[in-house]
Amino acid sequence: xxxxxxxxxxxxxxxxxxxxxxxxxxxxxxxxxxxxxxxxxxxxxxxxxxxxxxxxxxxxxxxxxxxxxxxxxxxxxxxxxxxxxxxxxxxxxxxxxxxxxxxxxxxxxxxxxxxxxxxxxxxxxxxxxxxxxxxxxxxxxxxxxxxxxxxxxxxxxxxxxxxxxxxxxxxxxxxxxxxxxxxxxxxxxxxxxxxxxxxxxxxxxxxxxxxxxxxxxxxxxxxxxxxxxxxxxxxxxxxxxxxxxxxxxxxxxxxxxxxxxxxxxxxxxxxxxxxxxxxxxxxxxxxxxxxxxxxxxxxxxxxxxxxxxxxxxxxxxxxxxxxxxxxxxxxxxxxxxxxxxxxxxxxxxxxxxxxxxxxxxxxxxxxxxxxxxxxxx
Numbered sequence: 001x002x003x004x005x006x007x008x009x010x011x012x013x014x015x016x017x018x019x020x021x022x023x024x025x026x027x028x029x030x031x032x033x034x035x036x037x038x039x040x041x042x043x044x045x046x047x048x049x050x051x052x053x054x055x056x057x058x059x060x061x062x063x064x065x066x067x068x069x070x071x072x073x074x075x076x077x078x079x080x081x082x083x084x085x086x087x088x089x090x091x092x093x094x095x096x097x098x099x100x101x102x103x104x105x106x107x108x109x110x111x112x113x114x115x116x117x118x119x120x121x122x123x124x125x126x127x128x129x130x131x132x133x134x135x136x137x138x139x140x141x142x143x144x145x146x147x148x149x150x151x152x153x154x155x156x157x158x159x160x161x162x163x164x165x166x167x168x169x170x171x172x173x174x175x176x177x178x179x180x181x182x183x184x185x186x187x188x189x190x191x192x193x194x195x196x197x198x199x200x201x202x203x204x205x206x207x208x209x210x211x212x213x214x215x216x217x218x219x220x221x222x223x224x225x226x227x228x229x230x231x232x233x234x235x236x237x238x239x240x241x242x243x244x245x246x247x248x249x250x251x252x253x254x255x256x257x258x259x260x261x262x263x264x265x266x267x268x269x270x271x272x273x274x275x276x277x278x279x280x281x282x283x284x285x286x287x288x289x290x291x292x293x294x295x296x297x298x299x300x301x302x303x304x305x306x307x308x309x310x311x312x313x314x315x316x317x318x319x320x321x322x323x324x325x326x327x328x329x330x331x332x333x334x335x336x337x338x339x340x341x342x343x344x345x346x347x348x349x350x351x352x353x354x355x356x357x358x359x360x361x362x363x364x365x366x367x368x369x370x371x372x373x374x375x376x377x
Contacts, residue, residue, distance in 0.1 A: 002175075004058070004176070006059070008052065008056050009054065012050040012051070019160065021163055022163045024118070024129060027129045027130075028130065031129070031131055032155040034132040035307045036308065037145075037308040041143075041145045042152050044153075045147070045150070046152070048069075048153035054066050054153050055067040055068065057161065059161070061173070062084060063082055063083075064081040064158055066079055068139075068150035068154060070141065070149075079148075080151075081137050082136040082137075084134070085172070085174035093126055094128075095184060097123060097124040097126075101120070128170075132307065133306065133307045146307075260294060262279050263279065263297060287360045288301075291363050292363060292364050296360060298344070300360060306330075310346075314328070315328065317369045318333060318369065323335075333368070338353075338376065339351040339353070340368055340372060343364065345364075347364035348364055361375060
């Protein structure tokens with residue numbers, strides 16, 4: 001795994017007016033502070049940051065880590081801050097977008113991150129800077145606050161690293177400087193074979209009208225039997241390819257990685273499930289997709305730490321309707337044999353205990369109490 005280490009910052013001789021001096025460093029701090037409800041933890045985190053209680057910081061894709069010493073009990077705690085890396089598809093869109101403007105690349109090499117570069121990423125559907133709830137803190141300390149003072153101290157010091165080098169953010173998102181520049185080099189435009197004055201002097205030609213988008217379901221391909229060919233499998237693949245192509249022309253279809261796409265395929269075409277038995281956890285994954293689509297699969301396979309405000313609202317709502325104790329852990333709330341999982345889309349995905357495993361049992365709902373009542377009913 002790609003990782004960079006940074007030595008510990010020495011104690012500051014005076015308290016800085018602001019932890020970050022760049023706009024992107026301040027955006028980082030805002031994402032962390034907006035997710036916190038306990039201002040006392042932030043105040044202590046700022047104190048720990050400028051008095052040198054944070055050890056050396058390690059940055060790797062999706063993860064920041066440091067040992068932070070506590071002022072009160074003089075104990076060292078292992079502190080981590082997570083930020084979800086960009087997917088391969090997001091990286092492709094982002095690099096394609098910035099490769100067309102040399103100024104973006106020059107700014108990065110000059111350790112600058114102009115707002116135009118972030119806007120260009122946004123135009124490609126990629127969010128570079130974190131927003132509220134994107135930073136996921138973990139700490140070995142006994143405190144329950146998110147972030148605790150140790151995680152806050154780490155986040156404040158990372159704003160200094162971002163000030164000095166925006167490639168720290170890009171590494172967190174999944175690529176180090178060498179890999180990113182190598183990918184950009186491969187996107188360089190080929191040399192022109194005509195003079196620009198001749199190209200601009202040429203009369204513009206009208207583009208033909210695009211062909212109409214077919215209505216209805218695609219015609220099923222009829223594949224004759226042949227040695228080494230499975231006609232049914234090939235017919236399903238052709239139908240799926242035509243359906244996906246139509247969806248791409250009419251709406252926003254996510255570019256899925258290999259595993260999610262295999263699960264989508266099995267969930268859409270039941271006849272294909274038997275051919276995909278090599279996919280780990282296929283049955284539960286298919287159930288998750290059929291109930292909640294791609295986001296439902298993410299809720300099954302990954303957990304995250306919701307903002308404190310979201311956790312408090314869920315605790316209050318479930319306390320009013322649940323019979324028995326409610327156990328909350330990260331984005332999972334368990335009530336007896338029912339579990340409700342909060343997705344990053346702010347919807348609640350119901351699960352039920354089946355033989356010691358949690359299985360998706362119903363589509364998501366916007367209200368946690370309604371989701372619980374629907375499953376119990």
